[in-house]
Amino acid sequence: MECRIPDASTKASHLGRRGLLAAPFVLGLAGRAAAQGRPIRIVVPFAAGSEPDILARRLGAAMQPILDQPVVVDNRPGANTVIASAHVAQSRPDGETLLLTSSSTFATLPNLYARPSVRLDQFEAMTMAMRAHMVLYINKDVPANTIPELLQWAGAQRDPIHYGANRGAIGHLCGERMKQVTGIRMNDISYGGSLGMQQLLMNGDIKLAFDGVPAHAEMVNTGRLKALGITADHPCPMLPNVRPLAEQGYGNIAMSYWYGIFAPKGTPRSVLARQIDAIHRAQNAPELTRQFAAQGAELQGNAPEAFRGMIESERETWGALIRSIDLRLD
Numbered sequence: 001m002e003c004r005i006p007d008a009s010t011k012a013s014h015l016g017r018r019g020l021l022a023a024p025f026v027l028g029l030a031g032r033a034a035a036q037g038r039p040i041r042i043v044v045p046f047a048a049g050s051e052p053d054i055l056a057r058r059l060g061a062a063m064q065p066i067l068d069q070p071v072v073v074d075n076r077p078g079a080n081t082v083i084a085s086a087h088v089a090q091s092r093p094d095g096e097t098l099l100l101t102s103s104s105t106f107a108t109l110p111n112l113y114a115r116p117s118v119r120l121d122q123f124e125a126m127t128m129a130m131r132a133h134m135v136l137y138i139n140k141d142v143p144a145n146t147i148p149e150l151l152q153w154a155g156a157q158r159d160p161i162h163y164g165a166n167r168g169a170i171g172h173l174c175g176e177r178m179k180q181v182t183g184i185r186m187n188d189i190s191y192g193g194s195l196g197m198q199q200l201l202m203n204g205d206i207k208l209a210f211d212g213v214p215a216h217a218e219m220v221n222t223g224r225l226k227a228l229g230i231t232a233d234h235p236c237p238m239l240p241n242v243r244p245l246a247e248q249g250y251g252n253i254a255m256s257y258w259y260g261i262f263a264p265k266g267t268p269r270s271v272l273a274r275q276i277d278a279i280h281r282a283q284n285a286p287e288l289t290r291q292f293a294a295q296g297a298e299l300q301g302n303a304p305e306a307f308r309g310m311i312e313s314e315r316e317t318w319g320a321l322i323r324s325i326d327l328r329l330d
Contacts, residue, residue: 039070040275042098042261045084045105047077047193051212052259055130056100058291062282067274080168080329081105085118093124093264095271100129103257104170106311111319112168112329123262125308126276129283131258132297133232134174135242137216137225138208139201147228147250150208151182160185164197164209168329173318174210174254176325181253201225210254213238213295231256236296255317258300260307276304 040063042056053075060071076084081101091097106120136147144150154161165172165188172188179186189206191197194215200206201216202224217238219225229245230236231254245251261279263272282288283299292299302310 038096039072040067040096040098041072041074042100043074043076043084043088044100045077045081045102046075048075050194051132051214052100052102055259055292058288059100059129059279059282062285062288063275063278066278066281079117080109082109082117088262088264089118089122091264093266093268095263095267095275097264098126098275099123099262100259101262102170102259103311103314104168107314108168108170108173108318108322110315111322112327114328114330120308120311122265124265124267124272125304125311126261126263126272127279127301127304128307128310129259129261129279129299129301130292130297131256131300132212132295133230133236133256134170134210134254135213135216135227135231135239136178136208136210136229136245136254137201137220137227139204139206140224140226141204142207142226144228145226147245147248150228151184154184154186154207157185160187161207162187162189162205164189164191164200164206164211166190168327170255170257171210173321175208176327177255177321178210178253180321180324181250198225212257213297217295229254230296232296234296237294238296255314260311272304276301 042060044053044056046052053073056073060073064071076087081104085099085101085105088097088099105118110116138144138150142150142153144153163175163186165175167188167190175186175188178184189200191200194211197209197211198216198219201209213236216225220227220239227239227242229248229250230239230242231245233244233246235242245254280301283301289299
């Protein structure tokens with residue numbers, strides 16, 4: 001069989017035609033390889049193993065196949081979420097660095113500093129990721145099984161009772177709200193993370209605290225702590241015997257909290273739209289929904305405009321409380 005070698009012009013013609021035909025395929029592979037080689041980094045201002053860290057990791061894992069792009073979590077705790085938030089605000093607006101943070105960052109902290117280190121206008125508010133609920137926990141030796149009994153006991157004490165509260169955090173503000181609504185006398189005691197608060201509560205160094213569901217549910221279910229109410233509108237599977245605060249007539253002593261996702265200001269709209277769609281689709285994954293429903297949390301997404309409006313509304317609500325108690329952190 002004769003082997004015919006094409007001349008240069010014929011070879012160039014064939015290569016040119018093949019190159020044109022293959023271009024979309026090659027570019028697609030290149031784009032996919034580039035995407036897979038450049039992961040999205042979700043920066044979390046809380047320690048590994050915390051509720052937002054678990055949320056970020058599970059959400060990121062569900063987003064990966066949708067985006068066909070790696071998603072990794074970068075924990076940068078400290079300074080009331082400012083360290084992580086400032087890092088993301090200063091990152092390139094290319095869609096490769098996102099922030100998953102709590103409502104404290106943009107709903108409460110702006111009211112606590114004359115010049116906040118991070119501001120909402122430095123970010124693209126993408127979507128809420130999850131709404132979670134606060135629980136009123138008390139020491140097991142406090143002779144109360146209902147909120148009226150707690151108030152009666154606290155009122156009979158000679159001195160104000162101690163409650164766990166890192167100043168400016170949602171748990172602290174819920175405590176201050178409870179003081180205003182009920183007239184209970186309390187002093188706030190700082191703690192190092194939920195485990196630190198748990199030890200203070202179990203030892204009786206503090207008598208009550210507001211915190212999330214998963215932090216202490218096991219302690220309640222094994223009788224080492226008590227829980228008197230939850231901000232959800234129905235009991236949650238992790239704490240099936242804890243009634244909603246609103247159902248007990250105390251819905252105004254605490255507020256639920258949320259986690260949301262943000263990108264640096266100036267991130268292209270097309271990039272944001274693609275990622276927001278992936279987040280919302282991941283939130284609807286049945287397994288993910290079941291995992292968080294157990295702790296009474298809802299994976300809720302919203303549009304950027306609605307998300308920003310929600311943040312601004314809550315900032316005013318918390319701001320009114322913060323101004324009423326003249327609380328500043330600077």
